[in-house]
Amino acid sequence: MTAPDRAATHAPDASPRFPLWLLICASLTALAPLSIDMYLPSFPALAADLRVDISRVQLTLGAFLVGLAIGQAFYGPISDRFGRKPPLYIGLLLYAAAAAGCALAGSVESLMWWRFLEALGGCAGIVVSRAVIRDRLEARESARAFSSLMLVMGLAPILAPIIGGVLLAAFGWRSIFWVHCGAALLILLLVHRRMEESLDPRRVQPLHPVSVLRSYGELLRAREFVGYSLAAGCSQAGMFAYIAGSPFVLIELHGIDPSYYGFVFGANAFGLIFMAQVNARLVRARPLDSVLRAALFAPCLAGAVLAVAALTGTATLPVLLACFFVCLSGMGCILPNASALALAHQGHRAGTASALMGTLQFSLGTLAGAAVSFWHDGTALPLAVVMAVCGAAAVLMRWYGHAGLARRPAT
Incomplete structure (x- = not known):
């Protein structure tokens, strides 16, 4: 770690398990998964109320994912120029306004556009929370902090559909988006009142378009950053493929009752949470x-087993469930460490x-989900192959990133 990187590390923040600033980061990180999973139970009611086919309602989820993929690129340079809090003010206000727009939408087309804007606002929390962790902690402590955030990422798929189902039954689908709006305003208040600015003034970067493009170009040429980022991205793409394809494979092909599908989803989420906490202990000494x-x-081996089983017609329900569990649980170790390593030398x-x-x-996650959907052939093969490719690609990308790390001169 370079001298400036060491100067940015705040030792007092490294000791508490959940300091207030990390809890706020967790809340910011939670907005995106909550925005995805909370309204999933409302798809049939939404389709009936807006008088469209449910496939049109599913496009609103695609619009949200596209917004998440492209919106993040704008908040990073802004936060490096003006600090971490101003982009959060912009993003959370946009998210709250768009959530209100979703609640008042009178057509699926307007809902789609409001969902896109909601994602553009919500992704500010994803970008800034990672940057705040990098501002405050060095790589090893960053990995432990990211493992703590995985608690949120794991609990969201479990709790969000339950909350959404309760709101749907009690107040209708529009109430879900009013809750989105209220949650964003509450987090905004926490950010304003209790979150300290973490950007060191000595690290302020110019916002000139040429400087921004130069920074992105330098990052894309940094093997360490690209390799570890894509290792996490390929693993996450496997999860998106699972989200897109597992309902059909488990419910339609293997006859799992839709009411029990949530238990399968929850079991995998618990596996992710457990491995994230194991990871927090492992990185202390390794x-x-x-x-x-x-x-x-x-996930590489589990994906390979899944693909072979699908190709040979031996993809029984126990095989599928075991492979899904291994792939999803592994992300509890993969995402925190790959993220910490990618950002380790990017403190400036x-x-x-x-x-x-x-x-x-x-972007990789959206492509993987789209690949499963477009390659739909009535079997488990598309999901199995996409997850296998994602697992193998993640291993290769980690090797690429490690090669860049090995070439970095000692500091």
């Missing part, structure tokens, strides 16, 4: 890259690096 290398082989432009990392990862 190099981050060593833990990441071992963790990446789990943490916001821009966080933004590009998020854009790459959500």
